[in-house]
Amino acid sequence: MFLTNLTTTAATVNYFTFLNEGLFWAFLGAALAAILAGIGSARGVGIVGEAASGLVAEDPSKFGQLIILEALPGTQGIYGLLIAFITCLKLGLFSDSLTAITLEQGLFVFIACLPIGIVGLFSAIYQARCAASAVNILIKNPNDVAKGITLAAMVETYALFALLISFLMVNFIIK
Amino acid sequence: MAIVKMKKLTLIGLNSEKEAVLNDLMWLSAVDVSPIFEPDLGEIGVMVKRDGAVIADGEFSEDLSLLDSAMKLMGTNYTAKKSLFAQKEKISRSDFDDGEFESEVKASAKKALELQKEINAFKSSLNKISQNISALKPWVSLPTPLGRKPSRFSSQILGTVHEKVRIEDIMETELDGQTESTPVWAETVSIGNKVRYVTVIYLDSYEKQLESRLSELNFSKIQFDGLEGTAAENLAKLKLELEDLKAEKEALEKELQELSNENYDKVRKLIDIISNKKKITSVRSNLVTTGSAFMLKGWFPQEQESQLTELLKKYSCYYEASDPAEDEEPPIKLKNNALAEPFEAITEMYSLPSYRGLDPTFMVAPFYFLLFGMMLSDAGYGMVMTLACFLGLKFLSLGKGLRRMLKMFMFCGISTAFWGFMFGTFFGDAVGVVASTYFGSEIALKPLWFDPVADPLTMLVVSFAVGFIHILAGLGLKGYMMIKRGKWLDALFDVGFWMILLLGVPMLIFGGVFTTIGSVMAIGGAVGLIATQGRSEKSIIKKIVSGVMSLYDVTGYLADILSYSRILALGLSTGVIGSVFNKLGSLGGSGFISAIVFIIIFIIGHVLNFALCALGSYVHASRLQFIEFFGKFYEAGGQRFNALGVEGKYTEIIKSN
Numbered sequence: 001m002f003l004t005n006l007t008t009t010a011a012t013v014n015y016f017t018f019l020n021e022g023l024f025w026a027f028l029g030a031a032l033a034a035i036l037a038g039i040g041s042a043r044g045v046g047i048v049g050e051a052a053s054g055l056v057a058e059d060p061s062k063f064g065q066l067i068i069l070e071a072l073p074g075t076q077g078i079y080g081l082l083i084a085f086i087t088c089l090k091l092g093l094f095s096d097s098l099t100a101i102t103l104e105q106g107l108f109v110f111i112a113c114l115p116i117g118i119v120g121l122f123s124a125i126y127q128a129r130c131a132a133s134a135v136n137i138l139i140k141n142p143n144d145v146a147k148g149i150t151l152a153a154m155v156e157t158y159a160l161f162a163l164l165i166s167f168l169m170v171n172f173i174i175k
Numbered sequence: 176m177a178i179v180k181m182k183k184l185t186l187i188g189l190n191s192e193k194e195a196v197l198n199d200l201m202w203l204s205a206v207d208v209s210p211i212f213e214p215d216l217g218e219i220g221v222m223v224k225r226d227g228a229v230i231a232d233g234e235f236s237e238d239l240s241l242l243d244s245a246m247k248l249m250g251t252n253y254t255a256k257k258s259l260f261a262q263k264e265k266i267s268r269s270d271f272d273d274g275e276f277e278s279e280v281k282a283s284a285k286k287a288l289e290l291q292k293e294i295n296a297f298k299s300s301l302n303k304i305s306q307n308i309s310a311l312k313p314w315v316s317l318p319t320p321l322g323r324k325p326s327r328f329s330s331q332i333l334g335t336v337h338e339k340v341r342i343e344d345i346m347e348t349e350l351d352g353q354t355e356s357t358p359v360w361a362e363t364v365s366i367g368n369k370v371r372y373v374t375v376i377y378l379d380s381y382e383k384q385l386e387s388r389l390s391e392l393n394f395s396k397i398q399f400d401g402l403e404g405t406a407a408e409n410l411a412k413l414k415l416e417l418e419d420l421k422a423e424k425e426a427l428e429k430e431l432q433e434l435s436n437e438n439y440d441k442v443r444k445l446i447d448i449i450s451n452k453k454k455i456t457s458v459r460s461n462l463v464t465t466g467s468a469f470m471l472k473g474w475f476p477q478e479q480e481s482q483l484t485e486l487l488k489k490y491s492c493y494y495e496a497s498d499p500a501e502d503e504e505p506p507i508k509l510k511n512n513a514l515a516e517p518f519e520a521i522t523e524m525y526s527l528p529s530y531r532g533l534d535p536t537f538m539v540a541p542f543y544f545l546l547f548g549m550m551l552s553d554a555g556y557g558m559v560m561t562l563a564c565f566l567g568l569k570f571l572s573l574g575k576g577l578r579r580m581l582k583m584f585m586f587c588g589i590s591t592a593f594w595g596f597m598f599g600t601f602f603g604d605a606v607g608v609v610a611s612t613y614f615g616s617e618i619a620l621k622p623l624w625f626d627p628v629a630d631p632l633t634m635l636v637v638s639f640a641v642g643f644i645h646i647l648a649g650l651g652l653k654g655y656m657m658i659k660r661g662k663w664l665d666a667l668f669d670v671g672f673w674m675i676l677l678l679g680v681p682m683l684i685f686g687g688v689f690t691t692i693g694s695v696m697a698i699g700g701a702v703g704l705i706a707t708q709g710r711s712e713k714s715i716i717k718k719i720v721s722g723v724m725s726l727y728d729v730t731g732y733l734a735d736i737l738s739y740s741r742i743l744a745l746g747l748s749t750g751v752i753g754s755v756f757n758k759l760g761s762l763g764g765s766g767f768i769s770a771i772v773f774i775i776i777f778i779i780g781h782v783l784n785f786a787l788c789a790l791g792s793y794v795h796a797s798r799l800q801f802i803e804f805f806g807k808f809y810e811a812g813g814q815r816f817n818a819l820g821v822e823g824k825y826t827e828i829i830k831s832n
Contacts, residue, residue, distance in 0.1 A: 071790060075748075081752070085751060154798065156791075157741065160741045160745070161741075164740055171631055
């Protein structure tokens with residue numbers, strides 16, 4: 001309703017007709033999924049990287065294990081990419097013509113993309129903090145680093161759930 | 176499937192035989208020596224003292240630190256080619272008593288360190304000479320000798336001024352706007368890097384005035400003490416000297432290199448020998464001793480009892496092997512068949528079981544195998560993984576822990592490939608993409624079962640079903656342990672009723688007879704739980720309240736099962752991301768160049784995707800074991816069985832003589 005109001009007032013100028021396009025909202029959602037989750041992962045990987053370089057300076061042989069810790073918060077960005085890709089695929093971006101969808105469907109797809117975008121953004125940062133603390137485990141007790149990795153991976157559970165619900169929603173909104 | 180049964184060893188022997196007994200025990204590798212505390216000994220506690228081995232230990236540490244630094248030095252100077260796949264050198268017990276070898280290797284280790292010291296001395300004198308050479312270079316064209324007065328009444332000084340200072344500024348002074356010449360002659364020798372190298376000759380009587388003039392011009396004096404002859408002569412001499420020193424240094428370096436090539440492996444061998452000898456001395460601090468006898472306590476696996484008695488028979492000592500007492504916690508050694516054994520790594524990552532608990536590895540193994548495979552689920556990745564691990568095990572010389580890990584991933588790769596074919600993924604959708612882009616055909620790898628991306632709800636149900644079975648297995652183990660301890664009723668109340676309830680609920684959705692049976696089971700189980708879960712409370716009301724409250728745990732089981740939806744999520748992420756890279760690569764069409772681009776993107780993309788998804792599967796399959804599965808029954812907290820035994824870091828130690 002809000003949208004129809006907005007577009008009718010704008011109709012005279014004709015700038016905002018794209019807001020009536022379902023495809024606009026769907027692609028906006030796909031972009032947001034990739035953007036938000038990507039920002040989260042970039043920040044997260046950065047946080048762990050900072051903590052890790054201190055240790056690399058002292059003991060370069062730990063580099064391999066540190067890379068694993070640093071990679072952990074990188075997955076959210078991938079989940080965002082995954083949803084963006086699935087959405088684009090469903091919208092026919094990679095085929096000859098775009099799928100025709102209604103405004104309603106487009107808005108639903110937009111909403112469907114939010115879980116992985118938002119949860120991805122925050123969970124990557126929280127997971128990164130956990131992984132950065134696990135760097136301490138690596139310093140004090142290198143044999144137990146797998147436990148640190150598991151602790152950090154617990155945070156990722158919720159990004160996985162968000163991915164799942166985003167995927168199911170997108171999958172069933174556009175047949 | 177088991178925790179190895181342990182027995183306790185108490186041994187009293189003569190001090191004269193102590194070294195020999197400990198040595199033999201080390202080569203048997205069967206006894207985990209535990210420390211004896213004097214107060215635990217009661218009356219005899221006052222008669223004994225702790226067996227110290229401080230001095231000998233110190234000697235070994237000194238040798239080890241010498242050998243360690245020699246090894247590092249030799250490692251950097253080592254030029255002989257060594258294959259990555261080289262097998263470790265083998266040493267046996269007779270090598271341990273080879274004193275000649277030991278002193279020979281120690282001598283070459285010392286020699287190497289001395290050579291390094293000499294080389295360093297050469298390096299620093301070489302540095303000095305090169306510095307002198309670069310200082311002399313600007314003065315090459317100066318014809319006058321450096322260290323001599325030009326005449327009786329005049330002197331020469333050398334130095335630098337800024338490039339912009341004119342030579343006339345040195346020779347003339349300004350008085351009332353008139354330039355006036357002075358008894359000074361200056362000349363530019365060379366110019367370099369904004370600096371003018373000048374020689375100044377002056378009458379000795381004018382020295383004071385010249386000095387103040389020069390300091391105004393920021394002249395900095397350069398002196399070549401002890402040098403005679405011209406700069407060019409000196410330079411030639413120094414260059415000769417430099418060549419000589421370089422040659423000598425190179426000879427030393429060559430010697431060090433040869434020494435390293437010859438001795439690197441020997442030094443590593445000796446390090447292994449000495450660190451093992453050091454173990455005996457450090458284990459001695461766990462013993463107590465009187466003037467002529469010693470006492471040792473420790474744990475050993477029951478299966479090795481005959482070997483141990485065989486060994487101890489040779490000595491005039493008293494020993495006793497007893498079963499662990501109720502309040503004792505023997506160390507833990509796990510034993511599983513060849514298929515399950517690699518998965519001990521997962522159990523150990525969480526914690527070892529307590530001695531009276533249960534080794535869950537026999538259950539962890541199949542479920543980990545299944546879960547990992549379903550999560551990664553790509554036929555291509557699975558085959559690559561199995562092959563890589565197989566080759567690694569065959570050709571690389573690896574430590575025990577790493578070998579076990581590789582074996583586990585080799586098995587998991589098989590499961591991954593299996594599920595990949597079930598779900599129709601081979602490097603994502605590579606088969607279909609290659610076929611349609613380059614051959615124009617519609618061939619694709621058809622899933623043997625179904626495609627989770629197209630039919631995610633079915634996959635979700637499959638994931639929950641796997642989780643349901645996993646959790647029931649966990650509950651089953653809990654019941655098994657209770658029954659083993661004779662708590663039949665507890666097993667029925669705490670496990671049996673829950674199983675009935677949990678099995679009944681999913682039957683409700685099948686309809687017909689199943690729904691009827693299911694509802695009977697669910698209600699029966701729930702009633703059973705309400706009746707029994709409050710049995711430890713005293714008043715009737717409390718019994719009923721806690722019985723009803725216990726049904727709240729249903730939400731816990733529900734959450735556990737929902738947690739298995741990550742199987743679907745991780746499987747999707749492997750398949751879809753792989754397809755994204757295939758799509759990216761195939762965007763260029765079917766030409767020759769785009770085929771090369773496709774191959775490059777394919778390799779980079781799939782390596783990346785494989786690395787991230789394999790890590791994810793490893794971690795999340797572990798998590799499902801630790802939280803959802805272990806949470807039901809596992810009693811953790813055992814200490815690892817750590818036998819006094821020989822161990823090689825750089826070599827493989829052969830136990831039989």
